[in-house]
Structures are given as structure tokens and as C-alpha cells.
Amino acid sequence: MIITYTSLPKFVKLILPVILLITGSMFAQAQSLLVKRISASFDHARIADVLQEVGKKGGFYFAYNDKLLPKDSLVTFTVTNQTVAGILILLFHNRYEITELKYHIVIAPPRPNLSFNNTDITNENNSYSISGLVVDERSGARLANVSVYAKQQLASTLTDEHGYFQLRFRADNPGQISLTASKLDYKDTSINFLQSVSVSSRQQPSDHDRAANNSRNVERTGAARFFISAKQRIQSLNIPDFFAKRPFQVSLTPGLSSHGLFSPQVVNKFSLNLVGGYTAGVNGLEFGGLFNINRMNSRYLQLAGVFNLVGGTVTGLQAAGVHNRALDTVKGVQFAGFINKAESQVSGLQIAALDNEAHKLKGIQIGLVNRVDTSYGASIGLVNVIGNGFYRVTLSANDLTNTNISLKTGTHNFYTDVLIGVNLAPASKLYMGGFGLGHDFMLNNKVYVSTEAAFHFVNDNGTWDSHLLQGKLLFNVQLSKNISLVAGPTFNRYINSIAFHVSGYKNINHLPKAEDVVGIPPDHTSKNWVGWEVGIAFNSVFKRSLKEVDNSDAWYLGGGATAGIGWDPQKAVYGTELFTMRDLGEHIAGTFTVGYTSFGQESYLGPQPIRLIPVKAGVRLKTGSSFFIGGEVGEAFGLFNQTAYSGIYPYEAATKPYRSLMYAVSAGFSFRRGLETSFTFEDYGLQSNYKQFALRLGYRLKLSK
Known part of the structure; x- marks a missing residue:
């Protein structure tokens, strides 16, 4: 039923203006306490007495918790025709929250603020999806049951027990989208998104123009600073926006290229880097004996013996023996022997023996450790550090x-x-x-x-x-x-x-x-x-670590001792090692290790311990202030002979020196003063029982920086 003014009874029409006038006056009075003006003078007066006097002159009362205010503190000041709000600012300097309630001014402790973290918005055919985390601004704790809503679109949701939310709605040309978070006992907070604007012209800006700034980021990384010459970096600063296309290039090392110093300004369809190369990008196939560095994008296929570094987007397959890194998005597959990293989104697959990292995942990660800020996909590993997980x-x-x-x-x-x-x-x-x-x-x-x-x-x-x-x-x-x-x-x-x-x-x-x-x-x-x-x-939930970019290039020399237990049979194993390590920047270090390992079991030829010399190289990734994970591959040389068959007589045994490929994975803590401790698994031959779980204690010295 709809009630209008004309349908009201006659006596109601007569008294309605009076009712509105009275209630309006009461409302105005209730809302005007803080703007009342007062003149007063105080000399070494207690704050409690000041509040009582101000309230008496203004015709209202103050309400507060006795333990909240320093009411016995002494103040001296004089005000003339000053508002009540101005007097309270003079007394408390905005340290408290002030509200009005009828004839009372309530002084309460300030409510904490909410904050949005890792907020992301996507739009497809006017269907919007906004996701992120809501946290306590002061402590950083994630908050459950926070109302997150877009007022204009009448869409809302609640954060889950990990503080994560995802809000979906449809809107045609919304212009600005305002997102608000509200929770009891907290101050509301809002964040605004401006609608993206698409500008069409006969000549669209190229990928080169949009990615030109990424080249500067590439040259700031530890790996690029180590392999790229000063002349090439200077030329990048002098010619930041000019790029050319060529069918192919061949490089021995960065700078020794068929395009010379101009190589970082050329995008090639085919790129062959015998040792390594630095180019603007590849739009086809790139192969590096040790490494490939691209200022901008890599498309379709990029292969390297050790590492790939791309300043823009990777589209297709990127594969390396040790490390892949994209400073923007991966649309396809990253495959590495140890570490994959995408600074932005992964839409596809990351596979690494040691560690995968992405800002946002819309695909699959497979590795020992997987790290994602926001995941819409699946991470398969022993440990998955997920921001919204x-x-x-x-x-x-x-x-x-x-x-x-x-x-x-x-x-x-x-x-x-x-x-x-x-x-x-x-x-x-x-x-x-x-x-x-x-x-x-x-x-x-x-x-x-x-x-x-x-x-x-x-x-x-x-x-x-x-x-x-x-x-x-x-x-x-x-x-x-x-x-x-x-x-x-x-x-x-x-x-x-x-x-x-x-x-x-x-x-x-x-x-x-x-x-x-x-x-x-x-x-x-x-x-x-x-x-x-x-x-x-x-x-x-995992607390998000605010990692600083590490561009150090120090050398270290160290040693360590291990004590563990064998795979089968479970007998004692002990060993020592000598290692060198070099920081490569971005919390990654390269390692080279020579060791000695003794298994407390008999070999095939008699009651002698099995002694091995492992020689291995690998990488170490620091994931926090001191925690690290590492992986190494190499060769194990035995100080004993293994049983083999000559092939001439089926049952005639022969002996030959033991030698086998090996690998090791580890996780532990590396402290600033040089002490290291870790847990490691070492496999000295895939078809043998020479494997161990061990505790390692080491010490390193910094040689240079």
C-alpha cells in the first residue's frame, strides 16, 4: 500500500508540519553540540575539571572511560568564542574519537582502520570481478566477516576466514567503481577503480612501445648487471624507445653479436646465442647455450642451458636448466630445473624441481615449493605459500x-x-x-x-x-x-x-x-x-613477507659437516664439504660444492665402508630474512669399486670404479654472522641405495662485494 500526503486524514495534515518542525529542531540541537562556541580560561587545571566546565557552559555532558583519559594532567590555555570541537582538538590532538549522543559528547578510543591488500579487478563483457584481502591496517592481520560492497552496483560479499573476498557483478559503463569495506569496531575504508579507456586509431601502439620501460627493470636485475656490459646499458638509456625487427641474429656473448651494440634494440624471429645474448626480444625461436636476456617479450619458444630473463611477457614455452624469470606475465609454460618466477600473472603451467613463484596464478604450479600472492588455480608441491590460502x-x-x-x-x-x-x-x-x-x-x-x-x-x-x-x-x-x-x-x-x-x-x-x-x-x-x-x-595463514630487492654480488667461501641416516639399510652416514657461493641478486645465489660422504654399510666387495666424493653445482633461493631452499646436481665419485658384468660370460663378475649422477635438495636457515643450518636429502645414484637424510651445520665467510 502506498500512502501519499493527499490521502492523509485532515487532522494529520494539520499537525504534520508541527511534528516535522519539532523533530527537526531536536535533531539540529543533537547535532550542534560540537559547534557551540565557548569562552573560558584555565590555569593549571585538571583535564577532568576542564571538561566539566566546558560541558556546564555548553549545556551538555561528557561521557568517557576513567582509564582512557589522563584526567589528572594539568593544562593552561585561554579560548575566546571557540567551538567545543576546537577545544577538544587543543586538549587531545585528535587522539580520540569524538561522537555526539543526545545531550552527551562521547570520547572513545580511536577505531582501527581497515586496509585492502593485493586488490585485483578484471572486466570481460561488462562482467566485473574484484578480489583481494582485507587486513587490519595496524597489525596486518587478515580479518574475517568484513562486508565488502560496491554501493552503486548494489553488490556485496563477506571475507572468508583468511580475509579473502571476491565480488562479482555486471555494470554497463560504470565510470568509477567504488569499493567499501566495513566491519564492527573498525573505520570504513574505500578504494576507487577508474574504468579503463580504450583509444582506437589507425596506428596502434606496438608491444615495443608499451614494454619499453621494462628494459630498465631488466638491467637492474643481478643477472643482467653481471652479464651486460656498461656500454650496452648506456645505449639503452640513450635509445630507450627505438626498436627494429630482423629475421635472425647470432651472438657469442652480449655485445659480440651480428647486430653489435645494437642487439638490445632488435627483435628477432630466430636468435642463436652460443654462450649468451642480450636482445630486445624474440618472435619465434631463441636458443642460448648458457643464457638468454630479452629487454621485452619472448614469444613461442625460448631455450637456455642455465637461465632465461625476459623483461616483458612470455608467450609459449620458456625452458632453462636452472632458472626462468619474466618481469611481466607468462602465457604458456615455464619449465626449469630449479626456479621459475613471474612478477605478474601466470596463465598456464609452471614446473620446477625447487621453487615456483607468481603474483597471480590462473593455471597450475608443480614444484617442491610454490608461492603465489593470489591463486585461482592449483599449486602442487610439498609446501604451497598462497596469499589467499x-x-x-x-x-x-x-x-x-x-x-x-x-x-x-x-x-x-x-x-x-x-x-x-x-x-x-x-x-x-x-x-x-x-x-x-x-x-x-x-x-x-x-x-x-x-x-x-x-x-x-x-x-x-x-x-x-x-x-x-x-x-x-x-x-x-x-x-x-x-x-x-x-x-x-x-x-x-x-x-x-x-x-x-x-x-x-x-x-x-x-x-x-x-x-x-x-x-x-x-x-x-x-x-x-x-x-x-x-x-x-x-x-x-602465511604472513606476506615484504621482500626487498637484493642486488648484491658478494662472494662467499664456507665449509660444513653433515650427519644423517641412509635410505636402505638405515645406517649412520656422515660427511664434510667445502663450498663457494655467489649472490646473483633477487635473493638467488649460485653454489659449487665438493664434499666427502661415508656410508656405514658394506660395499659389494667386502666389509669396507662406502666412501663418496660428490661434486655438485646449484642454486639457493632465500625466501625470508634467513630461511632458504636449495638444489644441486652433479657427479658422485666412489672411493671403491662396484660389481659389474663383463657381458662375455653371464655370471662372470667384474669391477669398475663407481661413478653416478647425483642430486640434492635442502631447506634451512642462513644467519647474518655466517652460521648455517639445514636439512638435506642427497641421492648419489638413482638406481642405488646410496641416499641419505641429513642435518647440516656450516659456516661461511664473505670474500668480497
Whole structure:
């Protein structure tokens, strides 16, 4: 029903102006306390007395918490025809929040501010998507249940438990989009987005013009400063905006090119850098024996033995033996032996043995460690540091092992899980280690269901050859911000590596003892069943680190000692090493190491320890103030002879010196005064048992800078 003025009864029409006049006067009076003008003089007066006198002259009262104000502090001042608001500023210098309530002026502590972080907006056919984080401006803590809304578009959402939001709406030519965040006990904050303007002309600006500024960024990186000559950098400053196109170029090193010093101004369809080269870009194929450096874009295929560095966008495939880096976007595949990095967005795939990093991910990452500010895709690795994601440490028990710990990292949409399990029982030992993938179905902020699939290596007989395939349906109930209960069924398929039971280990498949086996046993047996798991989890988020660009170029010399345990059999391993390291900038360092490792087990030819000399080279990536991850590859030389077959007589054994490719991965802490400590895994031969898990303690000296 709609009520209009003409439809009102006659007596209501008569009294309505009076009602409006009275209520309007009351409202004006309630809103005018702070603008009342007062004259007063105070000499060494208590603040409490000043407030009482000002309130008395203005005809109102002050309301405040006794513990909030320094009411016994003494002040001296004189005001003539000054507003109440001006007097309060004189007293408190805007340290408190002042509000009016009827005949009271309320003095309260200031409300903290909200802040938007990592905010991103996309527009496709007038469909807008805005995402980001809302944090406490002072502490940086992420805030849940913050209302985020666009007033003009009447669209709103709430941040999740990690402070992340995503707001979608449609708008035709909105001009300016204003986004506001509001939360109880916080001040509102807003951020404005201006609509992008597309300008059409007969001659569109080229990619070269749009990416010209990236060349300056390329030349500021540690790798470019090391390999690019001063003459080339000066020419880039002198000729920043001129670029040419040629069908091909050949370089020995940067500067020794078929285009000479003009090479950084030329985009080529085919580029061959025998050692390395510095060009404006490639629009076809580029191959570098050691490295490729492009001022702007790389399109279609770029290959390097050690590293690729691109100042603009990578489109297609970028592959390197050690490191790929794009200062803008990757649209395709980055494949590296150790590290991939994209300063902006990855729309495609990043694969690295050690570390992948991107600002925004709309694709897949596969690596030991994956780092993303905002993810709309999937990161598959042992540790995934996701800006809009989480990490979850779970301590649990199940029907196989009574002590389990797992680390889940990623987003609710997709996360990975590293699992370790032990059955602590002297007569039924069992050890497990595995990797899993999962997805959370969010029922609400307090309850969600985790679906997971995992693969485990199992030691149920002294070796790690048995396997467990597992599916989980786990219910999570959030007890507090960081603590939750976890419980649910598991679906298991267990495969034994041998068909008899080893004494002292848990007999999962109810196998007979070795002496009770009749005939030739099968290679393995399997069992399927439904089990259970219950535990408690700690949930939190990774704090975003504000990393400073590191352009140092120092040399280091150091040494270290290792102590660990072998893969099979599990016997003591110890060793020493001597290493050199050079900072390459952007928190990356190159390493070269020569060591000595002794396994406490017998070789094929007798009761002599297995002694190895590993020679390896690699990279180290510093991910925080002191934490680092590293990877190395090289050759292991044995101080013993291995058994081999001559090929002339099938059963005639011969010996030859041991030699094999090897690799190592590590994670640890490198402190400013030179001390280092880390955990490392080293594999001295893929087809051998010469592998170790070790703790390493080292010390380094800075030689120069």
C-alpha cells in the first residue's frame, strides 16, 4: 500500500508540519553540540575539571572511560568564542574519537582502520570481478566477516576466514567503481577503480612501445648487471624507445653479436646465442647455450642451458636448466630445473624441481615449493605459500598408525598434503610417508568437509617397498579461529611388497611367517577396507613477507659437516664439504660444492665402508630474512669399486670404479654472522641405495662485494 500526503486524514495534515518542525529542531540541537562556541580560561587545571566546565557552559555532558583519559594532567590555555570541537582538538590532538549522543559528547578510543591488500579487478563483457584481502591496517592481520560492497552496483560479499573476498557483478559503463569495506569496531575504508579507456586509431601502439620501460627493470636485475656490459646499458638509456625487427641474429656473448651494440634494440624471429645474448626480444625461436636476456617479450619458444630473463611477457614455452624469470606475465609454460618466477600473472603451467613463484596464478604450479600472492588455480608441491590460502597442521590417529602428522597448504579449492605416520608399539612397528591432494566443501564458516586422495610409502618389513592408496572423507568443525576437530572414514588399499610377515612389524594383511610359507610365495599381496581417522588441526595463514630487492654480488667461501641416516639399510652416514657461493641478486645465489660422504654399510666387495666424493653445482633461493631452499646436481665419485658384468660370460663378475649422477635438495636457515643450518636429502645414484637424510651445520665467510 502506498500512502501519499493527499490521502492523509485532515487532522494529520494539520499537525504534520508541527511534528516535522519539532523533530527537526531536536535533531539540529543533537547535532550542534560540537559547534557551540565557548569562552573560558584555565590555569593549571585538571583535564577532568576542564571538561566539566566546558560541558556546564555548553549545556551538555561528557561521557568517557576513567582509564582512557589522563584526567589528572594539568593544562593552561585561554579560548575566546571557540567551538567545543576546537577545544577538544587543543586538549587531545585528535587522539580520540569524538561522537555526539543526545545531550552527551562521547570520547572513545580511536577505531582501527581497515586496509585492502593485493586488490585485483578484471572486466570481460561488462562482467566485473574484484578480489583481494582485507587486513587490519595496524597489525596486518587478515580479518574475517568484513562486508565488502560496491554501493552503486548494489553488490556485496563477506571475507572468508583468511580475509579473502571476491565480488562479482555486471555494470554497463560504470565510470568509477567504488569499493567499501566495513566491519564492527573498525573505520570504513574505500578504494576507487577508474574504468579503463580504450583509444582506437589507425596506428596502434606496438608491444615495443608499451614494454619499453621494462628494459630498465631488466638491467637492474643481478643477472643482467653481471652479464651486460656498461656500454650496452648506456645505449639503452640513450635509445630507450627505438626498436627494429630482423629475421635472425647470432651472438657469442652480449655485445659480440651480428647486430653489435645494437642487439638490445632488435627483435628477432630466430636468435642463436652460443654462450649468451642480450636482445630486445624474440618472435619465434631463441636458443642460448648458457643464457638468454630479452629487454621485452619472448614469444613461442625460448631455450637456455642455465637461465632465461625476459623483461616483458612470455608467450609459449620458456625452458632453462636452472632458472626462468619474466618481469611481466607468462602465457604458456615455464619449465626449469630449479626456479621459475613471474612478477605478474601466470596463465598456464609452471614446473620446477625447487621453487615456483607468481603474483597471480590462473593455471597450475608443480614444484617442491610454490608461492603465489593470489591463486585461482592449483599449486602442487610439498609446501604451497598462497596469499589467499592457508596452512593446516593436523595431529591424528587412525586404524593403521596411532601417531600421524600432516601439513596441508593451498586453498580450500585445491591443496596438497604431506603426511608422516608412525605406529608406536614395540611389537607392531609401522612407518609411513606420503603425499596427497584435497578439496574442501565449505558448508559454512564453522563446518566443512575435506575430500582427499593420498599415496604412501610404507615400511612394514625393514624396507620402504610397500604401498598404501587412501581416500578420505573428513569432517572439520572449527572450535576457534585456529583450532578445529577432524574426523571421518578412510578408504584403503594396501599392497605388501613381500608375502610373509616380518617379526616386530604390524601384520596388516595377516600374512604367515617366512618359515610357514609353503611353495613359492607371490610377489605381493593386497587388502581393501574402510577405516577411520580422528584428530585435531591448527589452521592459519602465511604472513606476506615484504621482500626487498637484493642486488648484491658478494662472494662467499664456507665449509660444513653433515650427519644423517641412509635410505636402505638405515645406517649412520656422515660427511664434510667445502663450498663457494655467489649472490646473483633477487635473493638467488649460485653454489659449487665438493664434499666427502661415508656410508656405514658394506660395499659389494667386502666389509669396507662406502666412501663418496660428490661434486655438485646449484642454486639457493632465500625466501625470508634467513630461511632458504636449495638444489644441486652433479657427479658422485666412489672411493671403491662396484660389481659389474663383463657381458662375455653371464655370471662372470667384474669391477669398475663407481661413478653416478647425483642430486640434492635442502631447506634451512642462513644467519647474518655466517652460521648455517639445514636439512638435506642427497641421492648419489638413482638406481642405488646410496641416499641419505641429513642435518647440516656450516659456516661461511664473505670474500668480497
